[in-house]
Amino acid sequence: xxxxxxxxxSGVSNGAILALVALGFVLIFKSSDVIxxxxxxxxMIGSYLTxxxxxxxxxxxxxxxxxxxxxxxxxxxxxEQLVLRPLIxxxxxxxxxxxxxxxxxxxxIIGAIWGVSPLPSPKFIPTDTINILGASxxxxxxxxxGLSIVLLTALTIFFRRSNDGIAMRAVADDQQAALSxxxxxxxxxxxxxAIAAVTAAIxxxxxxxxxxxxxxxIGRVGLxxxxxxxxxxxxxxxxxxxxxxxxxxxxxxxxxYLPPELGMGEVAPFIILIFILLVRPxxxxxxxxxxxx
Amino acid sequence: MSSLDGKEPPPPQMNIExxxxxxxxxxxxxxxxxxxYPSTIQAIIGPNGAGKTSLLNCISGLYKPRQGRxxxxxxxxxxxxxxxxxxxxxxxxxFQNIELFRHMSVLDNLMLGRHVxxxxxxxxxxxxxxxxxxxEIQHREFVEHVIDLLEIQHIRKNTVGSLAYGLQKRVELGxxxxxxxxxxxxxxxxxxxxxxxxxxxxxxxxxxxxxxxTTIVLIEHDxxxxxxxxxxxxxxxxxxxxxxxxxxxIRVNPLVIEAYLGREHGEAMPA
Numbered sequence: 001x002x003x004x005x006x007x008x009x010s011g012v013s014n015g016a017i018l019a020l021v022a023l024g025f026v027l028i029f030k031s032s033d034v035i036x037x038x039x040x041x042x043x044m045i046g047s048y049l050t051x052x053x054x055x056x057x058x059x060x061x062x063x064x065x066x067x068x069x070x071x072x073x074x075x076x077x078x079x080e081q082l083v084l085r086p087l088i089x090x091x092x093x094x095x096x097x098x099x100x101x102x103x104x105x106x107x108x109i110i111g112a113i114w115g116v117s118p119l120p121s122p123k124f125i126p127t128d129t130i131n132i133l134g135a136s137x138x139x140x141x142x143x144x145x146g147l148s149i150v151l152l153t154a155l156t157i158f159f160r161r162s163n164d165g166i167a168m169r170a171v172a173d174d175q176q177a178a179l180s181x182x183x184x185x186x187x188x189x190x191x192x193x194a195i196a197a198v199t200a201a202i203x204x205x206x207x208x209x210x211x212x213x214x215x216x217x218i219g220r221v222g223l224x225x226x227x228x229x230x231x232x233x234x235x236x237x238x239x240x241x242x243x244x245x246x247x248x249x250x251x252x253x254x255x256x257y258l259p260p261e262l263g264m265g266e267v268a269p270f271i272i273l274i275f276i277l278l279v280r281p282x283x284x285x286x287x288x289x290x291x292x293x
Numbered sequence: 294m295s296s297l298d299g300k301e302p303p304p305p306q307m308n309i310e311x312x313x314x315x316x317x318x319x320x321x322x323x324x325x326x327x328x329x330y331p332s333t334i335q336a337i338i339g340p341n342g343a344g345k346t347s348l349l350n351c352i353s354g355l356y357k358p359r360q361g362r363x364x365x366x367x368x369x370x371x372x373x374x375x376x377x378x379x380x381x382x383x384x385x386x387x388f389q390n391i392e393l394f395r396h397m398s399v400l401d402n403l404m405l406g407r408h409v410x411x412x413x414x415x416x417x418x419x420x421x422x423x424x425x426x427x428x429e430i431q432h433r434e435f436v437e438h439v440i441d442l443l444e445i446q447h448i449r450k451n452t453v454g455s456l457a458y459g460l461q462k463r464v465e466l467g468x469x470x471x472x473x474x475x476x477x478x479x480x481x482x483x484x485x486x487x488x489x490x491x492x493x494x495x496x497x498x499x500x501x502x503x504x505x506x507t508t509i510v511l512i513e514h515d516x517x518x519x520x521x522x523x524x525x526x527x528x529x530x531x532x533x534x535x536x537x538x539x540x541x542x543i544r545v546n547p548l549v550i551e552a553y554l555g556r557e558h559g560e561a562m563p564a
Binding site (some may be wrong): 163165167168169170171176177178179180181182183184185287 | 352353355376378380385386388392393395396397401404405406408409411460469472
């Protein structure tokens with residue numbers, strides 16, 4: 001029972017972080033049809049910037065986090081404006097190749113600035129363990145769950161209620177009509193990338209605390225976004241949240257209950273990815289696209 | 294410039310001046326010039342492929358003409374503006390193939406028409422809750438007015454994708470109207486409708502023109518409707534303007550008759 005609770009808590013906390021990161025991915029895909037293979041690098045940028053702000057510049061941690069997250073948003077907008085905007089109207093495959101190239105480039109830039117060996121994680125998130133029904137759970141995992149719930153709720157309200165959120169939904173639905181309603185698509189794209197970079201940065205900070213270090217392993221979590229969004233549906237925000245939780249839990253249970261030498265914790269999400277692509281390619285909540293000829 | 298004796302026409306609301314548009318080697322529009330006057334219904338007619346929708350797309354900014362100017366209210370050259378800027382000047386449109394936000398409700402679609410008039414920005418929507426709420430109530434009142442005018446009360450909560458074609462056309466008109474535009478571009482609002490639906494739509498267009506004094510530019514194939522409701526008619530054929538005037542003038546214009554009926558046939562257009 002303790003083991004189950006422990007695995008569940010770590011699954012839910014990983015899943016919550018995944019949901020956060022996947023939400024940014026879905027947002028970019030919905031508003032601009034760009035499949036962003038550099039999502040993992042956005043996680044790294046956020047965590048490295050936080051390290052620099054707090055450990056190197058010695059900022060008080062809430063200020064350091066705000067500065068790092070704001071700079072991440074700027075980085076996201078710059079990527080959109082400098083790298084993706086010139087590709088408007090180019091074939092999907094070119095855009096995908098560019099984001100793959102971008103991910104290598106960003107990794108190289110991060111390596112050049114901060115080096116390639118892992119750095120210590122800033123210590124502002126408590127890492128002591130708390131006893132829940134006999135299972136010991138890291139406080140940083142509870143932080144991850146709490147913070148993700150707050151952010152996912154705030155973003156859901158943003159999409160439903162705010163002008164920009166509604167404009168984003170409009171652009172996702174029909175770009176031409178959105179233009180004729182006075183909505184600036186470029187503005188919407190910039191906002192999508194800013195939000196994606198912010199959620200990724202916060203995800204990166206939480207992962208740094210859970211992994212106990214800032215390094216390339218954070219970027220590898222970016223790959224898990226793909227099973228999450230394929231499961232949830234590429235264009236579905238609720239799908240990203242549900243998909244994140246399912247993949248997080250699955251990874252945790254598969255790693256904890258199956259023989260460790262199989263490495264199922266690492267592999268299970270991608271087995272799901274292949275399975276979903278075979279039986280339900282639009283995911284749990286995605287839009288079925290019917291091509292009429 | 295002022296109309297002292299009441300007979301002199303008011304200054305045009307839009308001057309289309311020598312507009313030419315081509316796609317590669319294909320000339321979609323050649324040297325089109327005419328004026329659109331405030332509070333009138335201006336029809337644009339012509340055979341398929343004549344360039345009617347291209348001209349509408351030039352006005353709303355989706356296409357950029359190779360040459361020419363489109364002056365709106367004397368000051369703004371629409372050729373130089375992005376589509377969303379043109380919309381913010383008060384130019385609204387509907388599309389030939391319905392372009393609604395299919396996954397949203399009728400109400401949400403109409404509220405998006407109010408987007409250009411909304412002041413609360415990214416964060417204020419959440420922070421100044423009171424202000425945002427007051428603003429929203431005002432916009433809702435306007436939208437309800439549009440809903441009453443178009444008689445779509447019963448479907449306001451429905452998802453647009455689930456509605457019948459004729460109703461979707463009406464919702465699209467409503468969304469454009471919700472912008473409270475000064476110029477309304479309608480691209481075949483009656484296409485594919487039965488005669489009863491066409492009558493309804495024609496009545497709505499006339500109501501909008503009379504009650505709101507909105508200038509309406511209308512592309513339509515049904516000659517009966519066009520001749521009945523338009524104040525002026527422009528005729529395009531192979532990208533050229535071959536006639537412009539009142540319906541009576543157009544009906545007897547030899548070039549127009551030739552374009553529609555061929556060289557050797559009848560003498561007047563069907564009424």
